[in-house]
Amino acid sequence: MAHTLLAFHAHPDDEALLTAGTMARAAAQGHRVILVVATDGNEGLASGSFAADGRLGERRMDELRESARALGVARVEHLGYADSGLGPATMPDPPGQTRFVRADTNAAAGRLANLLLEESVDVLLTYDANGGYGHRDHLQAHRVATRAAELAHTPRVLQATVPRDTICRAIALVGKVYRFPAAFDPATFQRAFSPKAAITHRVNVIRFAPAKRASMRAHASQASAEGGADRTLAAFLRIPRPLYDVVFGREWFVDPAHPPGAPVARDVFAGLP
Template structure:
Protein backbone atom coordinates (compact mmCIF):
# COMPACT_ATOMS: atom_id res chain seq x y z
CA UNK A 1 0.00 0.00 0.00
CA UNK A 2 1.35 3.41 -1.00
CA UNK A 3 1.89 6.02 1.67
CA UNK A 4 1.23 9.66 0.86
CA UNK A 5 4.16 12.01 1.42
CA UNK A 6 2.97 15.08 3.27
CA UNK A 7 4.39 18.39 4.42
CA UNK A 8 4.67 19.21 8.15
CA UNK A 9 1.20 20.80 8.06
CA UNK A 10 -0.35 17.65 6.58
CA UNK A 11 -0.66 18.82 2.97
CA UNK A 12 0.44 16.64 0.04
CA UNK A 13 4.09 17.25 -0.68
CA UNK A 14 4.59 18.62 -4.18
CA UNK A 15 7.63 18.91 -6.37
CA UNK A 16 8.47 22.22 -8.02
CA UNK A 17 11.01 22.27 -10.85
CA UNK A 18 12.30 25.74 -11.73
CA UNK A 19 13.91 25.87 -15.18
CA UNK A 20 16.17 28.84 -15.88
CA UNK A 21 18.49 29.93 -18.67
CA UNK A 22 21.59 31.01 -16.73
CA UNK A 23 23.05 30.88 -13.23
CA UNK A 24 21.55 33.96 -11.44
CA UNK A 25 18.24 33.96 -13.37
CA UNK A 26 16.55 32.13 -10.52
CA UNK A 27 17.30 35.00 -8.14
CA UNK A 28 15.17 37.76 -9.62
CA UNK A 29 11.82 36.22 -10.58
CA UNK A 30 11.42 32.95 -8.68
CA UNK A 31 13.77 32.70 -5.67
CA UNK A 32 11.10 33.82 -3.21
CA UNK A 33 8.62 31.25 -4.46
CA UNK A 34 11.27 28.54 -4.41
CA UNK A 35 12.26 29.41 -0.84
CA UNK A 36 8.61 29.53 0.24
CA UNK A 37 7.86 26.12 -1.26
CA UNK A 38 10.94 24.59 0.36
CA UNK A 39 10.09 26.12 3.75
CA UNK A 40 6.59 24.60 3.50
CA UNK A 41 8.14 21.15 3.06
CA UNK A 42 7.82 20.77 -0.71
CA UNK A 43 10.66 19.47 -2.89
CA UNK A 44 12.34 22.15 -5.01
CA UNK A 45 14.56 21.36 -7.99
CA UNK A 46 16.54 23.94 -9.97
CA UNK A 47 17.59 23.21 -13.56
CA UNK A 48 19.88 25.63 -15.40
CA UNK A 49 20.10 25.37 -19.18
CA UNK A 50 23.47 27.02 -19.82
CA UNK A 51 26.87 27.65 -18.28
CA UNK A 52 26.50 31.45 -18.23
CA UNK A 53 29.98 31.84 -19.74
CA UNK A 54 28.96 34.94 -21.75
CA UNK A 55 27.50 36.78 -18.77
CA UNK A 56 28.80 40.31 -18.26
CA UNK A 57 31.32 40.45 -15.44
CA UNK A 58 34.43 42.29 -14.34
CA UNK A 59 37.72 41.18 -15.87
CA UNK A 60 38.85 39.75 -12.52
CA UNK A 61 36.59 36.77 -13.21
CA UNK A 62 38.91 35.65 -16.01
CA UNK A 63 38.16 33.73 -19.17
CA UNK A 64 34.75 32.49 -20.27
CA UNK A 65 35.53 29.04 -18.88
CA UNK A 66 36.68 30.51 -15.57
CA UNK A 67 33.56 32.66 -15.36
CA UNK A 68 31.37 29.62 -16.07
CA UNK A 69 33.02 27.70 -13.22
CA UNK A 70 32.58 30.65 -10.87
CA UNK A 71 28.93 31.02 -11.84
CA UNK A 72 28.27 27.36 -11.09
CA UNK A 73 29.69 27.92 -7.61
CA UNK A 74 27.45 30.98 -7.25
CA UNK A 75 24.26 29.22 -8.30
CA UNK A 76 25.15 26.33 -6.01
CA UNK A 77 25.37 28.75 -3.08
CA UNK A 78 22.11 30.40 -4.09
CA UNK A 79 20.38 27.02 -4.31
CA UNK A 80 21.57 25.97 -0.86
CA UNK A 81 20.23 29.17 0.66
CA UNK A 82 16.84 28.71 -0.99
CA UNK A 83 16.44 25.12 0.23
CA UNK A 84 16.80 23.55 -3.22
CA UNK A 85 16.96 19.75 -2.95
CA UNK A 86 18.52 19.11 -6.37
CA UNK A 87 20.51 21.33 -8.75
CA UNK A 88 21.11 20.26 -12.35
CA UNK A 89 22.40 21.77 -15.58
CA UNK A 90 21.51 20.74 -19.12
CA UNK A 91 25.11 21.58 -20.02
CA UNK A 92 24.57 23.89 -22.98
CA UNK A 93 26.70 26.93 -23.75
CA UNK A 94 25.41 30.44 -23.07
CA UNK A 95 24.05 31.96 -26.31
CA UNK A 96 24.82 35.57 -25.34
CA UNK A 97 22.82 38.76 -25.68
CA UNK A 98 22.42 41.29 -28.45
CA UNK A 99 22.54 40.92 -32.23
CA UNK A 100 25.87 39.08 -32.34
CA UNK A 101 25.66 35.38 -33.15
CA UNK A 102 28.39 33.48 -31.32
CA UNK A 103 29.86 30.26 -32.81
CA UNK A 104 29.65 27.14 -30.71
CA UNK A 105 32.61 26.83 -28.32
CA UNK A 106 34.79 23.70 -28.46
CA UNK A 107 32.91 20.66 -27.20
CA UNK A 108 29.62 22.48 -26.57
CA UNK A 109 26.59 23.85 -28.37
CA UNK A 110 24.88 27.16 -27.78
CA UNK A 111 21.46 26.63 -26.23
CA UNK A 112 19.64 28.33 -29.11
CA UNK A 113 21.31 26.07 -31.69
CA UNK A 114 20.04 22.89 -30.02
CA UNK A 115 16.73 21.61 -31.49
CA UNK A 116 13.82 22.28 -29.13
CA UNK A 117 12.81 18.61 -29.16
CA UNK A 118 16.29 17.47 -28.11
CA UNK A 119 16.60 19.96 -25.25
CA UNK A 120 13.02 19.29 -24.18
CA UNK A 121 13.67 15.58 -23.87
CA UNK A 122 16.74 16.30 -21.69
CA UNK A 123 14.55 18.36 -19.36
CA UNK A 124 11.70 15.84 -19.54
CA UNK A 125 14.03 13.16 -18.15
CA UNK A 126 14.39 15.23 -14.98
CA UNK A 127 10.67 15.99 -14.84
CA UNK A 128 9.90 12.26 -15.03
CA UNK A 129 12.53 11.37 -12.44
CA UNK A 130 11.06 13.92 -10.07
CA UNK A 131 7.41 13.23 -10.90
CA UNK A 132 7.15 17.01 -11.04
CA UNK A 133 3.87 18.68 -10.14
CA UNK A 134 4.79 22.20 -11.30
CA UNK A 135 7.34 23.41 -13.84
CA UNK A 136 8.37 27.07 -13.81
CA UNK A 137 9.66 28.56 -17.08
CA UNK A 138 9.39 32.06 -18.65
CA UNK A 139 6.71 33.81 -20.65
CA UNK A 140 6.76 33.65 -24.45
CA UNK A 141 8.77 36.87 -24.73
CA UNK A 142 11.42 35.54 -22.38
CA UNK A 143 10.70 38.37 -19.96
CA UNK A 144 12.91 41.06 -21.46
CA UNK A 145 13.63 39.14 -24.66
CA UNK A 146 16.96 37.37 -24.08
CA UNK A 147 17.27 34.64 -26.71
CA UNK A 148 18.07 31.98 -24.12
CA UNK A 149 15.02 32.99 -22.06
CA UNK A 150 12.77 32.66 -25.09
CA UNK A 151 14.24 29.20 -25.69
CA UNK A 152 13.56 28.25 -22.04
CA UNK A 153 9.89 29.02 -22.69
CA UNK A 154 9.86 26.88 -25.83
CA UNK A 155 11.82 23.99 -24.34
CA UNK A 156 9.92 24.06 -21.05
CA UNK A 157 6.50 23.96 -22.71
CA UNK A 158 7.48 20.97 -24.83
CA UNK A 159 9.20 19.14 -21.95
CA UNK A 160 6.05 19.42 -19.85
CA UNK A 161 4.08 17.83 -22.69
CA UNK A 162 6.57 15.00 -23.01
CA UNK A 163 6.67 14.33 -19.26
CA UNK A 164 2.98 14.92 -18.56
CA UNK A 165 3.75 17.61 -15.97
CA UNK A 166 0.38 18.86 -14.67
CA UNK A 167 1.12 22.58 -14.39
CA UNK A 168 3.43 25.00 -16.19
CA UNK A 169 3.87 28.46 -14.68
CA UNK A 170 5.57 31.17 -16.71
CA UNK A 171 7.58 33.45 -14.42
CA UNK A 172 6.81 37.05 -15.31
CA UNK A 173 5.83 40.40 -13.79
CA UNK A 174 3.04 42.92 -14.39
CA UNK A 175 4.89 45.45 -16.51
CA UNK A 176 2.91 48.50 -15.31
CA UNK A 177 3.63 47.74 -11.65
CA UNK A 178 7.25 46.87 -12.42
CA UNK A 179 7.85 50.15 -14.22
CA UNK A 180 6.25 52.15 -11.39
CA UNK A 181 8.46 50.35 -8.88
CA UNK A 182 11.58 51.02 -10.95
CA UNK A 183 10.71 54.70 -11.25
CA UNK A 184 10.30 54.80 -7.47
CA UNK A 185 13.71 53.22 -6.99
CA UNK A 186 15.21 55.67 -9.50
CA UNK A 187 14.19 58.57 -7.26
CA UNK A 188 16.68 57.36 -4.68
CA UNK A 189 19.28 55.42 -6.68
CA UNK A 190 20.95 55.97 -10.02
CA UNK A 191 20.70 52.97 -12.32
CA UNK A 192 23.65 52.08 -14.59
CA UNK A 193 23.93 54.06 -17.81
CA UNK A 194 23.03 50.97 -19.85
CA UNK A 195 19.87 50.31 -17.85
CA UNK A 196 17.00 50.26 -20.36
CA UNK A 197 13.90 51.59 -18.61
CA UNK A 198 12.03 51.71 -21.93
CA UNK A 199 12.79 48.04 -22.42
CA UNK A 200 10.96 47.20 -19.19
CA UNK A 201 7.94 49.12 -20.50
CA UNK A 202 7.70 46.51 -23.26
CA UNK A 203 8.72 43.48 -21.21
CA UNK A 204 6.95 40.77 -19.23
CA UNK A 205 3.13 40.64 -19.09
CA UNK A 206 0.05 42.82 -18.85
CA UNK A 207 -1.54 42.66 -15.42
CA UNK A 208 -4.71 41.07 -16.86
CA UNK A 209 -2.65 38.08 -17.99
CA UNK A 210 -1.21 37.32 -14.54
CA UNK A 211 -2.81 34.19 -13.04
CA UNK A 212 -0.69 33.64 -9.90
CA UNK A 213 0.56 36.23 -7.42
CA UNK A 214 2.74 34.87 -4.61
CA UNK A 215 3.49 36.82 -1.44
CA UNK A 216 7.17 36.26 -0.64
CA UNK A 217 7.67 39.01 1.95
CA UNK A 218 8.79 36.44 4.52
CA UNK A 219 11.33 35.16 2.00
CA UNK A 220 12.75 38.63 1.18
CA UNK A 221 15.94 37.86 3.10
CA UNK A 222 16.43 34.60 1.21
CA UNK A 223 15.73 36.36 -2.08
CA UNK A 224 18.27 39.07 -1.34
CA UNK A 225 20.85 36.44 -0.33
CA UNK A 226 20.18 34.62 -3.60
CA UNK A 227 20.92 37.81 -5.53
CA UNK A 228 24.02 38.48 -3.44
CA UNK A 229 25.36 34.97 -4.15
CA UNK A 230 25.84 35.98 -7.79
CA UNK A 231 28.70 38.39 -7.15
CA UNK A 232 30.13 38.06 -10.65
CA UNK A 233 26.92 39.44 -12.13
CA UNK A 234 27.10 42.50 -9.89
CA UNK A 235 30.67 43.24 -11.02
CA UNK A 236 32.02 45.52 -13.75
CA UNK A 237 35.28 47.17 -14.75
CA UNK A 238 35.99 50.80 -13.96
CA UNK A 239 33.14 53.03 -12.87
CA UNK A 240 30.49 50.97 -14.63
CA UNK A 241 27.61 49.63 -12.56
CA UNK A 242 25.36 46.64 -12.92
CA UNK A 243 21.63 46.35 -12.37
CA UNK A 244 22.02 43.55 -9.83
CA UNK A 245 24.45 45.68 -7.83
CA UNK A 246 21.93 48.53 -7.84
CA UNK A 247 19.18 46.22 -6.59
CA UNK A 248 21.40 45.03 -3.74
CA UNK A 249 22.00 48.60 -2.60
CA UNK A 250 18.30 49.15 -2.00
CA UNK A 251 17.68 49.21 1.78
CA UNK A 252 15.56 46.38 3.14
CA UNK A 253 12.26 48.25 3.73
CA UNK A 254 12.18 49.47 0.12
CA UNK A 255 13.67 46.23 -1.19
CA UNK A 256 10.87 44.25 0.45
CA UNK A 257 8.24 46.46 -1.20
CA UNK A 258 9.80 46.07 -4.65
CA UNK A 259 10.60 42.35 -4.42
CA UNK A 260 8.00 41.08 -1.93
CA UNK A 261 5.79 39.48 -4.58
CA UNK A 262 6.40 37.17 -7.51
CA UNK A 263 4.09 36.64 -10.46
CA UNK A 264 3.32 33.83 -12.86
CA UNK A 265 1.12 33.09 -15.84
CA UNK A 266 -0.54 29.71 -16.37
CA UNK A 267 -2.11 29.56 -19.86
CA UNK A 268 -4.46 26.80 -18.63
CA UNK A 269 -5.65 28.68 -15.53
CA UNK A 270 -9.34 29.55 -15.25
CA UNK A 271 -10.76 31.74 -12.52
CA UNK A 272 -9.46 34.46 -10.22
CA UNK A 273 -5.81 35.10 -9.49
CA UNK A 274 -4.36 32.37 -7.26
CA UNK A 275 -1.90 32.95 -4.42
CA UNK A 276 -0.76 29.31 -4.22
CA UNK A 277 1.16 27.70 -7.08
CA UNK A 278 0.04 24.23 -5.95
CA UNK A 279 -3.66 25.02 -5.46
CA UNK A 280 -6.11 22.97 -7.50
CA UNK A 281 -3.84 20.03 -8.28
CA UNK A 282 -6.11 17.01 -8.17
CA UNK A 283 -5.75 13.95 -5.94
CA UNK A 284 -4.47 11.61 -8.63
CA UNK A 285 -1.53 13.97 -9.10
CA UNK A 286 -0.50 13.69 -5.44
CA UNK A 287 2.99 12.28 -4.95
CA UNK A 288 3.21 8.91 -3.27
CA UNK A 289 5.83 6.34 -2.35
Protein backbone atom coordinates in the same frame (compact mmCIF):
# COMPACT_ATOMS: atom_id res chain seq x y z
CA MET B 1 0.58 17.14 0.64
CA ALA B 2 4.17 17.77 -0.42
CA HIS B 3 4.70 18.54 -4.11
CA THR B 4 7.73 18.88 -6.35
CA LEU B 5 8.60 22.18 -8.00
CA LEU B 6 11.20 22.51 -10.75
CA ALA B 7 12.45 25.95 -11.75
CA PHE B 8 14.03 25.92 -15.22
CA HIS B 9 16.30 28.85 -16.03
CA ALA B 10 18.58 29.79 -18.90
CA HIS B 11 21.59 30.99 -16.87
CA PRO B 12 22.88 30.99 -13.29
CA ASP B 13 21.45 34.18 -11.65
CA ASP B 14 18.12 34.18 -13.54
CA GLU B 15 16.53 32.26 -10.66
CA ALA B 16 17.41 35.07 -8.25
CA LEU B 17 15.35 37.75 -9.93
CA LEU B 18 12.09 36.06 -10.92
CA THR B 19 11.51 32.91 -8.89
CA ALA B 20 13.79 32.88 -5.80
CA GLY B 21 11.04 33.90 -3.37
CA THR B 22 8.62 31.27 -4.67
CA MET B 23 11.34 28.61 -4.49
CA ALA B 24 12.29 29.55 -0.90
CA ARG B 25 8.62 29.63 0.09
CA ALA B 26 7.95 26.19 -1.41
CA ALA B 27 11.03 24.70 0.28
CA ALA B 28 10.04 26.24 3.63
CA GLN B 29 6.58 24.65 3.25
CA GLY B 30 8.22 21.23 2.87
CA HIS B 31 7.95 20.83 -0.91
CA ARG B 32 10.85 19.47 -2.95
CA VAL B 33 12.48 22.21 -5.02
CA ILE B 34 14.76 21.54 -7.99
CA LEU B 35 16.75 24.12 -9.96
CA VAL B 36 17.81 23.39 -13.55
CA VAL B 37 19.85 25.71 -15.77
CA ALA B 38 20.20 25.22 -19.52
CA THR B 39 23.68 26.79 -19.62
CA ASP B 40 26.48 27.62 -17.22
CA GLY B 41 26.34 31.32 -18.13
CA ASN B 42 29.85 31.26 -19.55
CA GLU B 43 29.16 34.23 -21.88
CA GLY B 44 27.63 36.33 -19.12
CA LEU B 45 28.97 39.79 -18.55
CA ALA B 46 31.51 39.84 -15.78
CA SER B 47 34.48 41.94 -14.87
CA GLY B 48 37.67 41.09 -16.77
CA SER B 49 39.37 39.37 -13.85
CA PHE B 50 36.59 36.80 -13.62
CA ALA B 51 36.30 36.21 -17.36
CA ALA B 52 40.03 36.19 -18.13
CA ASP B 53 40.88 32.62 -17.08
CA GLY B 54 38.10 31.07 -19.20
CA ARG B 55 36.50 29.50 -16.12
CA LEU B 56 33.60 31.90 -15.73
CA GLY B 57 31.10 29.07 -16.28
CA GLU B 58 32.53 27.04 -13.39
CA ARG B 59 32.46 30.05 -11.09
CA ARG B 60 28.90 30.80 -12.05
CA MET B 61 27.85 27.20 -11.32
CA ASP B 62 29.50 27.50 -7.89
CA GLU B 63 27.53 30.68 -7.30
CA LEU B 64 24.37 28.92 -8.46
CA ARG B 65 24.88 26.20 -5.83
CA GLU B 66 25.42 28.87 -3.18
CA SER B 67 22.20 30.59 -4.25
CA ALA B 68 20.42 27.21 -4.20
CA ARG B 69 21.56 26.60 -0.60
CA ALA B 70 20.15 29.98 0.43
CA LEU B 71 16.78 29.03 -1.07
CA GLY B 72 16.54 25.48 0.30
CA VAL B 73 16.86 23.83 -3.12
CA ALA B 74 17.29 20.03 -2.92
CA ARG B 75 18.92 19.43 -6.32
CA VAL B 76 20.74 21.52 -8.95
CA GLU B 77 21.23 20.35 -12.54
CA HIS B 78 22.78 21.75 -15.74
CA LEU B 79 21.32 20.61 -19.10
CA GLY B 80 24.77 20.91 -20.65
CA TYR B 81 24.30 23.63 -23.27
CA ALA B 82 26.54 26.63 -23.84
CA ASP B 83 25.43 30.20 -23.16
CA SER B 84 24.38 31.90 -26.44
CA GLY B 85 25.50 35.35 -25.26
CA LEU B 86 23.92 38.74 -25.81
CA GLY B 87 25.65 40.13 -28.93
CA PRO B 88 23.90 40.76 -32.26
CA ALA B 89 25.22 37.46 -33.68
CA THR B 90 25.53 34.13 -31.89
CA MET B 91 29.15 32.98 -31.61
CA PRO B 92 30.27 29.62 -33.05
CA ASP B 93 29.71 26.64 -30.75
CA PRO B 94 32.53 25.97 -28.28
CA PRO B 95 34.31 22.59 -28.65
CA GLY B 96 32.01 19.72 -27.71
CA GLN B 97 29.03 21.93 -26.83
CA THR B 98 26.02 23.44 -28.58
CA ARG B 99 24.92 26.97 -27.82
CA PHE B 100 21.45 26.75 -26.30
CA VAL B 101 19.73 28.85 -28.95
CA ARG B 102 20.95 26.38 -31.61
CA ALA B 103 19.84 23.33 -29.63
CA ASP B 104 17.20 21.16 -31.23
CA THR B 105 14.05 22.05 -29.27
CA ASN B 106 12.86 18.45 -29.04
CA ALA B 107 16.27 17.12 -27.96
CA ALA B 108 16.64 19.76 -25.25
CA ALA B 109 13.03 19.24 -24.18
CA GLY B 110 13.74 15.51 -23.94
CA ARG B 111 16.58 16.16 -21.47
CA LEU B 112 14.34 18.34 -19.34
CA ALA B 113 11.39 15.93 -19.65
CA ASN B 114 13.58 13.12 -18.27
CA LEU B 115 14.11 15.19 -15.11
CA LEU B 116 10.40 16.09 -14.92
CA LEU B 117 9.50 12.38 -15.08
CA GLU B 118 12.29 11.17 -12.78
CA GLU B 119 11.22 13.66 -10.10
CA SER B 120 7.45 13.46 -10.75
CA VAL B 121 7.40 17.24 -11.00
CA ASP B 122 4.02 18.84 -10.27
CA VAL B 123 4.88 22.45 -11.11
CA LEU B 124 7.38 23.62 -13.72
CA LEU B 125 8.50 27.26 -13.65
CA THR B 126 9.69 28.79 -16.90
CA TYR B 127 9.56 32.16 -18.72
CA ASP B 128 6.74 33.90 -20.52
CA ALA B 129 6.57 33.96 -24.32
CA ASN B 130 8.56 37.24 -24.36
CA GLY B 131 11.43 35.41 -22.68
CA GLY B 132 11.19 38.01 -19.90
CA TYR B 133 13.40 40.79 -21.23
CA GLY B 134 13.94 38.92 -24.50
CA HIS B 135 17.39 37.27 -24.26
CA ARG B 136 17.61 34.60 -26.99
CA ASP B 137 18.35 31.91 -24.40
CA HIS B 138 15.25 32.91 -22.42
CA LEU B 139 13.05 32.65 -25.51
CA GLN B 140 14.56 29.22 -26.15
CA ALA B 141 13.98 28.25 -22.49
CA HIS B 142 10.28 29.08 -22.92
CA ARG B 143 10.04 26.87 -26.02
CA VAL B 144 12.00 24.00 -24.48
CA ALA B 145 10.09 24.06 -21.18
CA THR B 146 6.72 24.18 -22.94
CA ARG B 147 7.63 21.16 -25.07
CA ALA B 148 9.16 19.26 -22.12
CA ALA B 149 5.97 19.68 -20.09
CA GLU B 150 3.98 18.23 -23.02
CA LEU B 151 6.33 15.25 -23.25
CA ALA B 152 6.23 14.60 -19.49
CA HIS B 153 2.54 15.50 -18.97
CA THR B 154 3.57 17.90 -16.21
CA PRO B 155 0.37 18.99 -14.45
CA ARG B 156 1.19 22.72 -14.19
CA VAL B 157 3.48 25.08 -16.10
CA LEU B 158 3.85 28.59 -14.73
CA GLN B 159 5.56 31.31 -16.72
CA ALA B 160 7.50 33.59 -14.38
CA THR B 161 7.05 37.23 -15.28
CA VAL B 162 6.44 40.65 -13.81
CA PRO B 163 3.38 42.82 -14.44
CA ARG B 164 5.13 45.51 -16.44
CA ASP B 165 2.62 48.23 -15.51
CA THR B 166 2.87 47.54 -11.75
CA ILE B 167 6.66 47.34 -11.84
CA CYS B 168 7.00 50.58 -13.81
CA ARG B 169 4.85 52.35 -11.19
CA ALA B 170 6.86 50.84 -8.30
CA ILE B 171 10.15 51.82 -9.90
CA ALA B 172 8.92 55.39 -10.43
CA LEU B 173 7.88 55.49 -6.76
CA VAL B 174 11.19 54.09 -5.53
CA GLY B 175 13.00 56.52 -7.84
CA LYS B 176 11.53 59.45 -5.89
CA VAL B 177 13.41 58.52 -2.72
CA TYR B 178 16.25 56.49 -4.11
CA ARG B 179 18.62 57.28 -6.98
CA PHE B 180 19.15 54.24 -9.18
CA PRO B 181 22.72 53.80 -10.46
CA ALA B 182 23.12 55.27 -13.94
CA ALA B 183 23.64 51.76 -15.30
CA PHE B 184 20.14 50.64 -14.28
CA ASP B 185 17.66 50.98 -17.11
CA PRO B 186 14.05 51.01 -15.86
CA ALA B 187 12.90 50.96 -19.51
CA THR B 188 13.77 47.23 -19.49
CA PHE B 189 10.42 46.72 -17.82
CA GLN B 190 8.44 48.90 -20.24
CA ARG B 191 9.33 46.76 -23.23
CA ALA B 192 9.02 43.23 -21.94
CA PHE B 193 7.41 40.75 -19.57
CA SER B 194 3.59 40.64 -19.31
CA PRO B 195 0.70 43.05 -18.77
CA LYS B 196 -0.92 42.89 -15.33
CA ALA B 197 -4.15 41.51 -16.81
CA ALA B 198 -2.32 38.36 -17.96
CA ILE B 199 -1.11 37.41 -14.45
CA THR B 200 -2.80 34.30 -13.02
CA HIS B 201 -0.64 33.69 -9.90
CA ARG B 202 0.62 36.32 -7.47
CA VAL B 203 2.74 34.87 -4.67
CA ASN B 204 3.51 36.77 -1.47
CA VAL B 205 7.19 36.17 -0.78
CA ILE B 206 7.87 39.04 1.58
CA ARG B 207 8.88 36.63 4.36
CA PHE B 208 11.46 35.21 1.97
CA ALA B 209 12.93 38.54 0.89
CA PRO B 210 16.09 37.82 2.96
CA ALA B 211 16.54 34.47 1.16
CA LYS B 212 15.95 36.14 -2.19
CA ARG B 213 18.49 38.82 -1.33
CA ALA B 214 20.98 36.10 -0.32
CA SER B 215 20.36 34.39 -3.67
CA MET B 216 21.13 37.64 -5.50
CA ARG B 217 24.19 38.22 -3.34
CA ALA B 218 25.50 34.75 -4.22
CA HIS B 219 25.76 35.93 -7.82
CA ALA B 220 26.86 39.46 -7.18
CA SER B 221 30.56 38.60 -7.20
CA GLN B 222 30.06 38.49 -10.96
CA ALA B 223 28.35 41.85 -11.06
CA SER B 224 30.14 44.14 -13.43
CA ALA B 225 29.99 47.71 -14.61
CA GLU B 226 28.85 46.56 -18.04
CA GLY B 227 25.28 45.74 -19.14
CA GLY B 228 22.99 42.78 -18.69
CA ALA B 229 21.23 41.02 -15.87
CA ASP B 230 24.32 41.14 -13.62
CA ARG B 231 24.18 44.91 -13.71
CA THR B 232 20.51 44.81 -12.77
CA LEU B 233 21.21 42.46 -9.84
CA ALA B 234 23.95 44.75 -8.56
CA ALA B 235 21.62 47.73 -8.77
CA PHE B 236 18.86 45.87 -6.93
CA LEU B 237 21.23 44.84 -4.14
CA ARG B 238 22.00 48.48 -3.43
CA ILE B 239 18.32 49.26 -2.81
CA PRO B 240 17.86 49.82 0.93
CA ARG B 241 16.20 46.90 2.68
CA PRO B 242 12.69 48.36 3.38
CA LEU B 243 12.28 49.43 -0.25
CA TYR B 244 13.67 46.13 -1.44
CA ASP B 245 10.95 44.29 0.49
CA VAL B 246 8.26 46.40 -1.17
CA VAL B 247 9.59 45.85 -4.68
CA PHE B 248 10.52 42.18 -4.23
CA GLY B 249 7.82 41.04 -1.83
CA ARG B 250 5.79 39.42 -4.60
CA GLU B 251 6.40 37.17 -7.60
CA TRP B 252 4.11 36.71 -10.56
CA PHE B 253 3.26 33.92 -12.99
CA VAL B 254 1.10 33.25 -16.01
CA ASP B 255 -0.59 29.84 -16.24
CA PRO B 256 -1.87 29.41 -19.81
CA ALA B 257 -4.27 26.72 -18.50
CA HIS B 258 -5.82 28.99 -15.83
CA PRO B 259 -9.59 29.18 -16.42
CA PRO B 260 -10.51 32.57 -17.94
CA GLY B 261 -12.07 34.85 -15.35
CA ALA B 262 -10.92 32.71 -12.41
CA PRO B 263 -9.46 34.75 -9.54
CA VAL B 264 -5.70 35.26 -9.31
CA ALA B 265 -4.23 32.36 -7.29
CA ARG B 266 -1.95 33.08 -4.33
CA ASP B 267 -0.14 29.74 -4.22
CA VAL B 268 1.62 27.91 -7.06
CA PHE B 269 0.33 24.57 -5.76
CA ALA B 270 -3.31 25.67 -5.31
CA GLY B 271 -5.81 23.16 -6.68
CA LEU B 272 -3.27 20.39 -7.33
CA PRO B 273 -4.33 16.91 -6.16
